[in-house]
Amino acid sequence: MKSTRPVIGIIGAGQLARMMIQAAIPLNIDVRILAKNPNDSAALIAPSVEIGDPSDEKAIVSFGEKCDFITLDHELVSLAGLESLLASKVSVQPTPKTLRFAQDKLYQRKSFQAAGFPVPSFKKIQILNDFVEFGDLHDWPIAVKAITGGYDGRGVWIIDNLEAAEKLLTETQGADIGLYVEEHVKIEKELAVLVARRPSGQLLTYPVIETRQEEGICHEAIAPAQISNSIAQRAKKIGIDVAEFTEAGGIVAIELFLKSDGDILINEIATRPHNSGHFTIDGTITSQFENHLRGVMDWPLGSTTMTSKFALMINILGTSEVDPSNQLPLNHTTDTAIHLYGKIARAGRKLGHITAVGENVEAAYRSAQELMRHLQ
Amino acid sequence: MKSTRPVIGIIGAGQLARMMIQAAIPLNIDVRILAKNPNDSAALIAPSVEIGDPSDEKAIVSFGEKCDFITLDHELVSLAGLESLLASKVSVQPTPKTLRFAQDKLYQRKSFQAAGFPVPSFKKIQILNDFVEFGDLHDWPIAVKAITGGYDGRGVWIIDNLEAAEKLLTETQGADIGLYVEEHVKIEKELAVLVARRPSGQLLTYPVIETRQEEGICHEAIAPAQISNSIAQRAKKIGIDVAEFTEAGGIVAIELFLKSDGDILINEIATRPHNSGHFTIDGTITSQFENHLRGVMDWPLGSTTMTSKFALMINILGTSEVDPSNQLPLNHTTDTAIHLYGKIARAGRKLGHITAVGENVEAAYRSAQELMRHLQ
Numbered sequence: 197m198k199s200t201r202p203v204i205g206i207i208g209a210g211q212l213a214r215m216m217i218q219a220a221i222p223l224n225i226d227v228r229i230l231a232k233n234p235n236d237s238a239a240l241i242a243p244s245v246e247i248g249d250p251s252d253e254k255a256i257v258s259f260g261e262k263c264d265f266i267t268l269d270h271e272l273v274s275l276a277g278l279e280s281l282l283a284s285k286v287s288v289q290p291t292p293k294t295l296r297f298a299q300d301k302l303y304q305r306k307s308f309q310a311a312g313f314p315v316p317s318f319k320k321i322q323i324l325n326d327f328v329e330f331g332d333l334h335d336w337p338i339a340v341k342a343i344t345g346g347y348d349g350r351g352v353w354i355i356d357n358l359e360a361a362e363k364l365l366t367e368t369q370g371a372d373i374g375l376y377v378e379e380h381v382k383i384e385k386e387l388a389v390l391v392a393r394r395p396s397g398q399l400l401t402y403p404v405i406e407t408r409q410e411e412g413i414c415h416e417a418i419a420p421a422q423i424s425n426s427i428a429q430r431a432k433k434i435g436i437d438v439a440e441f442t443e444a445g446g447i448v449a450i451e452l453f454l455k456s457d458g459d460i461l462i463n464e465i466a467t468r469p470h471n472s473g474h475f476t477i478d479g480t481i482t483s484q485f486e487n488h489l490r491g492v493m494d495w496p497l498g499s500t501t502m503t504s505k506f507a508l509m510i511n512i513l514g515t516s517e518v519d520p521s522n523q524l525p526l527n528h529t530t531d532t533a534i535h536l537y538g539k540i541a542r543a544g545r546k547l548g549h550i551t552a553v554g555e556n557v558e559a560a561y562r563s564a565q566e567l568m569r570h571l572q
Numbered sequence: 573m574k575s576t577r578p579v580i581g582i583i584g585a586g587q588l589a590r591m592m593i594q595a596a597i598p599l600n601i602d603v604r605i606l607a608k609n610p611n612d613s614a615a616l617i618a619p620s621v622e623i624g625d626p627s628d629e630k631a632i633v634s635f636g637e638k639c640d641f642i643t644l645d646h647e648l649v650s651l652a653g654l655e656s657l658l659a660s661k662v663s664v665q666p667t668p669k670t671l672r673f674a675q676d677k678l679y680q681r682k683s684f685q686a687a688g689f690p691v692p693s694f695k696k697i698q699i700l701n702d703f704v705e706f707g708d709l710h711d712w713p714i715a716v717k718a719i720t721g722g723y724d725g726r727g728v729w730i731i732d733n734l735e736a737a738e739k740l741l742t743e744t745q746g747a748d749i750g751l752y753v754e755e756h757v758k759i760e761k762e763l764a765v766l767v768a769r770r771p772s773g774q775l776l777t778y779p780v781i782e783t784r785q786e787e788g789i790c791h792e793a794i795a796p797a798q799i800s801n802s803i804a805q806r807a808k809k810i811g812i813d814v815a816e817f818t819e820a821g822g823i824v825a826i827e828l829f830l831k832s833d834g835d836i837l838i839n840e841i842a843t844r845p846h847n848s849g850h851f852t853i854d855g856t857i858t859s860q861f862e863n864h865l866r867g868v869m870d871w872p873l874g875s876t877t878m879t880s881k882f883a884l885m886i887n888i889l890g891t892s893e894v895d896p897s898n899q900l901p902l903n904h905t906t907d908t909a910i911h912l913y914g915k916i917a918r919a920g921r922k923l924g925h926i927t928a929v930g931e932n933v934e935a936a937y938r939s940a941q942e943l944m945r946h947l948q
Binding site: 201217224240242478479498504532533534537 | 577590591593594596597598599600602616617618619854857858874875877879880907908909910911912913914924929
């Protein structure tokens with residue numbers, strides 16, 4: 197059934213889709229969800245849910261044909277399904293062309309390098325000798341990455357020696373996982389630039405974000421990043437250039453390594469809203485989720501200006517089978533906003549986040565950490 | 573079906589319910605809606621909608637029995653239905669006892685006066701001579717109000733002379749509308765104090781808000797109100813005392829008249845989130861909608877601190893049958909947040925609102941007015 201409101205279908209029903217649905221309410225958008233499971237984070241709160249597998253071409257087509265626009269919660273979707281919807285004149289953002297940069301990390305590295313973007317040294321791995329050759333040129337340890345499918349630290353291995361490399365190669369070849377290797381960059385800080393872009397070209401950047409990861413999982417983000425203005429400008433420039441090069445529609449997140457010598461390298465990109473930008477719900481005039489929807493529909497973008505001097509976001513990560521939402525009544529006593537995703541607790545799983553905004557970053561930290569103590 | 577998440581049922585499906593649903597997402601609450609019509613503002617975006625008439629006792633009971641908590645979008649609900657749910661151990665906030673202050677304005681005036689709160693002089697109207705007696709004591713014009721059912725300027729008449737009074741009395745008696753009369757207060761400013769209160773007693777006030785009404789309809793609100801600190805303190809004190817006196821659960825909004833001599837009188841109260849507090853979505857750490865839900869569930873309240881120095885809210889009022897949501901793609905070019913309610917345009921109808929936040933109120937005005945020019 198077509199609606200007089202614009203209809204956006206979101207493929208996948210994680211917390212990103214959930215926060216897109218929240219952002220869609222004030223825009224008067226008719227949002228629909230393709231969820232693998234009725235208990236998925238976004239399915240719990242969606243006004244319209246269809247159950248189907250995002251990696252299933254038929255499920256995507258049957259779902260998407262009823263929508264004006266299609267966008268994604270995550271990258272693990274059927275490209276053939278998206279291509280088929282495009283052929284049926286459904287607007288798909290990110291497009292399969294854009295999405296490929298996020299789905300295929302080796303393709304991303306190769307095309308970014310060819311375009312002159314700063315990326316770490318890398319090499320595709322096919323046989324053990326590829327490790328030997330790369331190890332001869334670069335110091336061990338080296339970073340080995342899955343070409344597709346990795347996220348939140350999965351699909352990344354830091355390898356100290358050839359013996360470990362051989363073991364990993366055997367295991368991944370057995371599981372049909374393609375690998376590439378890259379230099380293990382010594383990082384001063386990890387940064388992220390979020391760019392909102394309309395397919396027709398308008399583009400806005402959010403303030404540069406500083407992230408802190410543990411074992412590949414984002415633990416916290418501070419905006420604006422505590423870096424010099426010239427580094428911030430260079431980071432933003434890379435972000436803007438990547439958004440244009442990849443022809444992003446909606447949000448594209450560019451994760452960066454800042455080295456101690458001031459050099460910036462591209463770590464990876466996501467062609468959707470990103471964990472590092474969750475602070476924008478409480479800390480900017482227009483959240484990344486609203487601007488993603490605006491970009492997907494090619495609407496004028498909302499202001500990315502911060503409403504406070506600083507914002508701090510901390511992820512609520514599962515530590516056990518205890519669901520922190522049960523403890524929610526006990527905790528909200530500080531100047532923080534809390535966002536729960538409705539997910540069953542599992543160790544290391546992202547269950548929600550908190551945001552503290554304010555005039556100074558230390559005060560924001562104190563508020564956030566006081567709340568986290570109650571949650572854990 | 574009971575859920576492991578707390579289940580809040582909202583009776584009525586206007587924009588207040590819609591914004592409560594938005595606030596419920598990050599709290600991981602299972603929200604359900606009793607809507608008169610499937611196209612009602614909140615029904616369009618609700619994950620769970622039951623169709624029924626809020627003034628129908630049976631509809632309320634059948635809907636409410638499946639919920640842990642019941643709250644209201646508006647006052648025009650069956651009290652018998654709420655009483656029956658209370659008897660079935662469903663938690664209802666506001667309680668029928670609290671709700672009566674908002675439903676029956678003459679009861680509100682009488683009980684507030686008896687409790688020593690500052691209210692305008694008033695008198696119940698039964699026969700024409702009641703107007704004569706009141707007119708002898710106070711200057712004409714006088715304000716005549718419907719005891720129940722009025723909102724957004726409906727149910728209020730400013731009457732210049734006895735002839736007009738007689739005409740109104742005849743009309744309203746024919747329609748079975750009870751009346752009272754009160755002094756027509758010469759107003760310097762209109763203020764509103766929003767108080768969030770837990771049934772168990774915790775209570776927080778938002779900054780005092782200044783509102784501008786036209787023909788009884790709220791056109792804009794500025795926070796904090798441009799008034800002296802001592803007036804703000806007196807206004808807050810009245811708000812807190814009213815919240816405690818009425819035993820509010822969730823948000824109670826106290827509309828106040830500020831007279832040129834500095835006196836403050838209570839205009840009226842609403843025992844739910846209020847139009848004057850819509851700025852809190854974008855301008856405070858915890859919105860009135862989230863704190864309403866927290867109060868309804870007797871959860872600790874979130875911070876009512878503003879995230880910017882000033883916030884300005886302007887209602888988008890229908891001027892014709894043109895739906896401004898159709899123009900949305902063309903307009904969002906300033907530092908403002910837009911909130912649409914999904915309602916069909918009708919002259920004078922509240923279709924949405926915009927919020928501008930910032931360091932100075934003039935800049936906020938300029939941003940908001942630039943956007944409004946595009947919308948109208």
